[in-house]
Amino acid sequence: MVEPLIKVQDLSMQFLRKAGLFGRGGQRVRALNGLSLHVRAGETLGVVGESGCGKSTLARCVLRLLQPTAGSIRFDDVDLLALNDEDMRRMRRRMQLVLQNPFSSLNPRMNGFELVAEPLRAHRSMPRKEMRDLVVDLLTEVGLSAEFLSRHPHQLSGGQAQRIALARALALNPDLIILDEPTSALDVSVQAQIINLLVRLQRQRGLTYLFITHDLSVVQHISDRIAVMYLGKIVEETSSEDIFANPRHPYTQALLSSTPSPDPAAKRQRIILPGTVPSAANPPPGCAFHTRCPQVMEMCRARIPHSRLIAEGHRVSCHLYEASA
């Protein structure tokens, strides 16, 4: 097996929620709770989970925009958490981030040229003419033209703005792009265009994607493997065909049953989960999912399940499969 481009192990991130004026001390919010995953060079890992499960925290920790409380992140065999600030800053030219809402992630006072040239200015020095040509090439690559050089974000449609954000991410020719809900703020028709663009860019440039979303149907087409996240942990991880054909974790099964199918003939039984996601400030003991799990057993309330390899490339953290493994 090839050494993964990025390898995250036992990553934990706790936020200290400050107590109010009359509160009785702060509370620890466990956004990530011993999360492990890896992405091989050239592949796409889709990370799927409900809102509040820690997806965005994961993206920020991998880029070290947040300092994780515990665990390790290795990128191309470099321990990111051991780097000093300047080395980490330099490392970011190899790993870029695309955020959900392009209108809030693009500075409203910058025009297309300034936005796309920003990473170049941060990491390379080149004559202005050369930079302009490069920016135009990047705009062309994401399906825009030179006329966007002088446009400001409020003059763009959602899809155009997200293309600008992509051009920014591509400017330094990175190895890894972390996509944090890159299509969730867009219309459905535009979503498909952006996904197709991402697929094409990956093929042409040999990019590696860490694609974070709440929407299984979005990652289905683009991902090689899918990891399902629940309360700061990966509960199941397997190839993207396998997850639809053979979901094992009860949470994955519920998630899949809630995804609308374009085929009206396909009848599926919907699994309705009771309740809502427990608070990350006060996660349930044992398996974090036991409060909502339709197949809950006695041991689930007491013991935390370990991640087990139940088939080639298929990992599950669930007591149902502890015995069989």
Place this chain on the structure above:
Amino acid sequence: MRVEVGSTLWFLLRDRAAVISAGFLLSVALAAVFAPILTPYAAQGMGDPDLSRKFAAPGIEHPFGADGLGRDQVARLMFGARRSLSMGVLVVVAAIAVGTPLGVVAGYLGGWVDELLMRVTDVFLAFPPLLLAIAIAAALGASYVNAVAAIAATWWPWYARLARAQTLSVRERAYIEAARGIGVRHRVIMRRHILPNILTPIVVQGTLDVGTAILVAAGLSFIGLGTQAPYADWGVMISDGRLYFLSGRWWLSTFPGLAIFLTAMAFNFLGDGVRVAADPRLRRTL
């Protein structure tokens, strides 16, 4: 940015008080710049005495009268405007130039840097401003430049606080995080992302402050710590005329006093107009 300035101007032109104020300030500024051409008493405006006209009352020849050295008050006001207006503007520009970067650094970096800078501003704000300005001007020596420096030294902490408060809100925007993710250096983020996005409230506050700065500068000149003879500014003119006010020569202090009053008020109206026009949420109330 271009677009925003355009729409701000568009709304500003619909605010009558602001337009009239701007017109008034513009004419005062033009009168100050072109004073040597506009008045036949340019030499007196710059301080030369003409004792034959000593204490001439307001009339056709001297609409605002003449002072104890026979100098035409209109000319004195026009030449005085050069110093009074420029002092007001320079104080605010200097205060913004010092206060804004410190506030941005404090707000963006946080931690001990923030703590240190904010405690320093607290120390400056703890003094009564005019008293501190008097102390600094007295220590540096009485002159126009020192008066500007002294007042600016009492003023920058307000801009540091304003800039810090604005920075704290802009810092949380997604595009700041996006820039950090790209690997943009902190100082570039502060200069290119934070500064342009906090400038509007600072410009508004600056416009409002020019009037007050003119008042304070006049105060320093009034007690002899600002502009020095033979030159005059409006504060010096009030000070020179005050001894004669009760003996019937009311015009000596009244006209410079009115000039300060109207100019300060005009800056307030203009600043208020800019504040409303620059903020889309306030525009609707027009």
